[in-house]
Amino acid sequence: MSAFGRAGAVRRGRDRKAQVLMPTPGRARFTGGEAPRVAVVGGGIAGIAAATALAERGVRVTLHERETSLGGRLAGWRTCLADGSEVTMSRGFHAFFRQYYNLRGLLRRTDPALTCLTPLPDYPLRHSGGLTDSFARVPRTPPWSALGFVALSPTFGWRDLASMDPRAALPLLDVRVPEVYGRFDGVRATDFLAGVRFPEAAHHLAFEVFSRSFFVDPRELSAAELLVMFHIYFLGSSEGLLFDVPGEPFPRALWEPLGGYLEKHGVDIRTGTPVDAVRPVGGDLEVESDGTRERHQAVVLALDTAGLRGIVARSPALGSAGWRDDVQGLRAAPPFLVSRLWLDRPVREDRAGFLGTSGFGGLDNVSVLDRWEGEAARWATRTGGSVVELHAYAVDPAAEPKRVQERLVDRLHEVYPETREARIVDARHEWRSDCPLFDVGGYHRRPSVRTPHPRVMVAGDLVRTRLPVALMERAATSGFLAANALLTDWGIRGQVLWTVPRAGRSRVLRALAGAAARR
Template identity: 70%
Template sequence: MNGRATATRHGRDRRAHVVHGPQGAPRVRGTAPRVAVIGGGIAGLAAATALAERGVHVTVYEREHQLGGRLRGWPEELADGSTITMSRGFHAFFRQYYNLRGLLRRTDPALRTLRGLPDYPLRHSGGLQDGFARVPRTPPWSALGFAALSPTFGGRDLTRMNARAALPLLDVRVPDIYRRLDHLSAWEFLERIRFPRAAHHLAFEVFSRSFFADPRHLSAAELALMFHIYFLGSSEGLLFDVPREPFPAALWEPLARYLTGHGADLRTGRAVEHVEPARGGGFHVVTGDGRQRCDAVVLALDVNGLRHVVGQSPRFVDDAAWRARIMGLGTAPPFLVSRLWLDRRVAPDRPGFLGTSGYGALDNVSVLERWEGEAARWSARTGGSVVELHAYAVDPAADRAAEQRGLLAQLHRLYPETRDARIVDARHAWHADCPLFPVGGHRNRPTVRTPDPAVTVAGDIVRSGLPVALMERAATTGFLAANALLERWGLRGQTLWTVPVRGRTAALRALNRLVGD
């Protein structure tokens, strides 16, 4: 999926949906427009890529000193003198992420920087465990196979389920799913279905917490959309890839070289203070060291950054209702990433990634040397392990030191061999900047287009009308933001792919419409 081969899906699902970009000239002819992309995460880099490939003058402003946004990495020195790359933690690159993977193919056409993990295991403290390695990938056999193989489903559980309440899961369409379910929480929706409690905790709670939110506060529409993307709507399956090296080396440094090769100006360590209309048209983007004029702006910021720029730019996008919606956006509760360098290795049968439920605040555990080169080299040199622990949706009032100790205690409970391990070093990263998808919040989220046609918005908070979420929503809306500007200038846009935009079975779609209406 590059500027010349935009119709290549690079996936196994023959029902994947193509979204054609605007038609036009392949590159700028004459004076090139100038675009300021504010934010150097996935969304901003996708927008910058599509624009720069077509000859648009692009300047990317990123407040951090590294690109990648919530997937950035930065160097730190451990107590043993080792230089390592710290980050905000594990991220799964699912095979359904067609547009994110298309972005990465710009510098790695075969995606050799990614490697697949053999399973996506989930473990409950009560002893139940699920996985997806043996589950068929094509719906509806995926759902039937999961139910047949999972210890959380029994015959009595299946007969108790409310099939009528579950029908929206069988034909997820955007935005219709928000009309039907956005008024419910994910927890309430599963209660209505009478989903088996063990499966409720082990599978769906793990998925809902991928949004860094408690399922009691997450929109049921987002949960249903995830079910469609990863399970009943797509035949790509639930297995995923991870980078072979830390994010900067594997992903962002090569993409930065690609962008500068296309004339993009990447300004890291530059926070945008505000944006103001320029006399005669266009805008001035103001940073601490000056201002630059541009013809258009892509706002590719996290929620806090978006609210800051809009709030500090009173004459930018002169529409009171739009500005009020932006200022009303919220963030999910804090989350914690604890990375530990241990003086001995964990047991050899421990998976590279494990989702957990019932282990206090612990949501998952990664053993980084199983798949990341930098961690593997440290492990080979020292005989130790690099273990990463995640806790999502932590109470904002919680004692942070106590939470960190609690994660370590749960690791000892889960992997007993770590109890006697000495911690060579540890890093604890706390963040509270992920978007919140609350009950009833869909109508207030921004769209790619704004009241000003020269301003677009991109990111995982943005609603697009396509079945995408998380990192893939960031990449997709980044490309869509670029397409909206390219269309204004008569330039060819980026072709995109998504999972199917509706349920896969005609009879179930018809039944869902009958019941839903």
């Protein structure tokens, strides 16, 4: 369904309360004379979004990516299995929720109907105690979504709802961004839940599964981030909790088409070329990469935590002392593991394409890739097997990797017992520790899009945007915001953006929450 906002801005979603963010008025693009040169450092979602918005308006963009392909944390690479099959490996499953308006807008550049995405019919959550929640039949529109969840959930009933502390729970009903960070960023997510008296089983299923999607133990997560997450996915949006996944591996479905689109718009894509430093030189910025130095009128730093810290450390003249200290204070979340197994037999036909898990000794979710990814399905059809992926977030850094990998396979056998008899044809284990940590009290030290230098912008999922966005949508939104900031300064109209409502949806509930906050 399509709807139109002011000035013809198109919203492709079902939520009529989604909000449009119109760019500053200006010219449509650079015409005549020389357009400015901009270096975008980082070829993930944020960098691609920034490069797209700039190039579409005539800016001369050079896109640097240290790896050999685009995609950042959603990149993919070829690998050969023990049976001789050539397949694509990646860092694993990612959910493309329907409220990811700006990410989806980016993908529509090359796929207007989003045929690259496949909807999954359910988002089941299973606890080791045997209870499973489902969102397939839960209404999408708040407050019916919450009431429907209570009515249908085996873990959260009316009695549990009555036992909660209503005053402590009211902030869930009116999450205002960015104000929520002023009230709750200094509170641990687990302490907030304890104050609400949220039922333990529902706590594990509904909140632990979500909080661990930030790659962090909920005891270290800011309560403000948890509240924003709850608002985005449950009480603040009528898009619901169901999501889509790419129907083919990330390179084929997403990045190869977008890379071609950028090149058609004149972007100079340089993969395998990390940037060493950025130096202000006169009114320009000098970008050093692979022993060469090039001048640009602006730079967008679209990097992960370690990448941003590294460039800032090697660029001593960049930014103010306070800003540099804040960047160096950024922390990455604990390590996580993605284990992909190619099995010699199928899992049961009724198994979900994706299953969130809690209480299974570190196993956070299980995906059966051949249910929805074309390449995996073709391998499974040809061999009679299946492709299963296991995720473990916030792993103890002191843990022995091989033991963690073995434990995940053991937990898979508990969740899907038929896999006990399966032979593992081959396996790939990807360990990473490069996601941002949204720790307690850290919000105001995270970088914003603008920096002390008027022509240096920062983008990525580590950036504070003052909008209710998270994960991949925060990356895409921040990339567009970085481009818009530069374009505004040059008198060029930027990208129209959309977001879920920036406050609670119900006037009555907002009033109740406001009254409770004033007491």
